[in-house]
Amino acid sequence: MRKNLSPAPWLPAVLLTGILLASLNLRPAISSLGPLLDSVIEDLQLGGLVAGLLTAAPAVCFAVFGSLAPKLAVKRGPEVIVLGAMAAIGLGLLLRAAAPNTSFFLFFSAVALSGIAVGNVLMPVLVKQWFPDRIGRVTGLYTTTLSLGTAVVAAVAVPVNEAFGGNWRFGLGVWAVPALVAFGVWVTVSVGVHRQQRSARPARPPLPAPQERSARPAETTARTAAAVNPWRSPTSWWLAVFFGLQASAAYICMGWLAKIFSDNGLSEATAGLLLAIVMGVSIPLAFVIPNLAARRPNQGPIVIVLGFCGLLGHVGLWFSPASGSFVWAVLLGISSCTFSLALTMIGIKSRSSDGVIKLSAFTQSIGYLISIPGPLIVGILHEVTGGWQASIGFMTAQLLVQIFAGYMAGRSGPIEGPAPEPQAKPVPQRLQGT
Template identity: 35%
Template sequence: MNPRSSRAGTPSGALAFPVVALVGVVLVSLNLRTAVTSLSPLLGVIDAELGLGTGGMALLGMVPTAMFALWGVLTPIVLRRMGLELLTVLAMVAAAAGQVLRALAHDPWVMGAGSLVALAGMGIGNVVAPPLVKKYFPRHVAAVSMAYITGLQLGTVVPALVAVPVDEAAGWRVSIGWWAVLAMVAAVPWIVVILRSGPTTAGPPPAGTGGAAESMQRIRPWRSPVGVALALFFGTNSLCTYAFFTWLPAVAETIGMTRAEGGLALAVYSAIGLIAALVVPWTAGRFEDPYPVVVVSVLCYLAGFAGLLWAPGAAPWLWICLLGVGPSTFPLCLTLINLRTRTQAGSAALSGFSQGVGYTAASLGPIVFGLLLSGPGLGGGLAFLTVVLAVMCVVGRIACRPRMLEDTLR
């Protein structure tokens, strides 16, 4: 099968309503991190009212990566039973319901249950977003990927910035609950697509038609070097990124920065991802082999590590900015899911597999780095991440080569 033949199988609704689909993809992307970053700045306030305790707060911190990993594995299985659009609607409804449940919580158990529901919806959203791009915009993968990854980054940064001001004005329940409205709005375009396109979009095609759901059953990404490499690439990227999401304020304090500066350092580290979201998908779409993005990212990480260890007081903000460039491999991973697959089914299977592996690794990063930081110290933690970056260089080289998943299945 070639790219042209895969496009020929696109449902008529996918071609008839590209504006609705584009709005839908961007709105979904804005909802993929709101339950994570709107909660973190308010954990102290919530703990004081609900009595979460240290263990409860730690568990809430582990829920996002755990649910993203779990639903990375489960979502392709669910997609065999229903269409992308219907599952997207259900994901946004779950995200909204979970955030409302958290806002109404009066004990730690309800807060935990709401977090599980909300992050299940967002975990499903993580996986369905790339195949939605593949299905509706097969000729504009890089451009639409840029739009949805930018939305994802905005949905990461903005909730963290407004959480405390909204809490001070209206309380923490409003601050974490009002994001449910955005999730429900994100479901609307996909409901419109389902209603206008009929059962072809709403569910899987009948058996024997050769449609996406049936093809997905035959695609096992772990049997392809492209699939394995991209999964490990996503995993090494996520491990490094989430290690710094968790520990960068503490790292900043170890090099002499104040607590307030440590919080600002994390904001700077996250905000640089907005620039990468604009540049990297375009680069990946323009060049057959975008491996230079990996090289630049790794070199920036290593330069930041060297500055933190050997010249921490010389230019601390430069080291933080260099570290912020490091996760530029994240938008590259998301874009490659579509650039290295020929079909919507391949994109969905690869998205679920790579994100399942990636977020499992992400859950290990903060734990291992934290243990090393409290034991051998900063040097030990950075040495561990340097080994991870060495692995990233190898698997990134394989993932970036211009080969297709479907052509390399064994």
């Protein structure tokens, strides 16, 4: 058997399949719980505080566990870590469904969410590393798959649960199956990547002669590593704020938009349909927008267009939430495509895979922390005022900040700073003065 094998031709196709399957599993743990939450609360006798923790847990886990992804990916490789993430999601969902009490239910929910958090961070990294010339296209594919998985699971969670006799344990546990399928594909990916790395490993080069040795390469490497520091990059902070506020807007939409419509005279069925429209509009656009963004040096204009649609939707909710409800839902759905835009910007705002790992972890960890208060504030304002005007006003103010942050992130350069200019070669001394 030959030792130096060429890279397997099937590996990119399997990698793309693995990325799409992983994306499909990054939301069912969350979107399947909401429709069955009342049954879970009744069976496990969850208190109001614990139920509130369940709704806030995704953002908290995304922030905490997502920050661990860079070190794990650098140490073991992102493919191996995504393999572990799929295992965590599958086992977490299975064991959560079998949880005998509240403590186990919360623990295994956190296990599944930890896998999702790591997957969130490493998807842009894998796209940058394996498809650097197709970042927009592949990002569009996996964000579309993610959105589709979210919408479909939310829509069929109750019918699937009823098909299992109304037992919420089967209704929640069945969503472990796609994660375990994805796990099997990532086993193949990990084996293929390991073989490729082993076959491509070059022989150890001979040491240079003493007079040829220089400290400059080490110094250059150190400077390059030090330059990739998201904490010191304005681009990273603008992008983190943009990501966090768009996530906050998404959680507000999923948690409160249907109630805003129903409280203004629409039936619950109609309100649910309008929420589905918001989620559905973003599915085709989640493929188009990353392609547009990846081709432009400045994504700021796209941020402004999407934000303007959101502002029009908020104005409609303020003045006439019922009569123009379909139009407002479509506008808000277009505005929600900032999620795929933000992920694309993560992939193109660094020149290296290591930089994307750090930027993705920084942006999503800080961003999900920023997203936590928004839905709570909307609920508090509604409870205090008894109406939705104050809440919509808060949503509009948050959207204005989001637009500004996204515009600044879009016009900023990579987190490493400007590309260094090539240094001119020194003129030989014998040619000087000629």
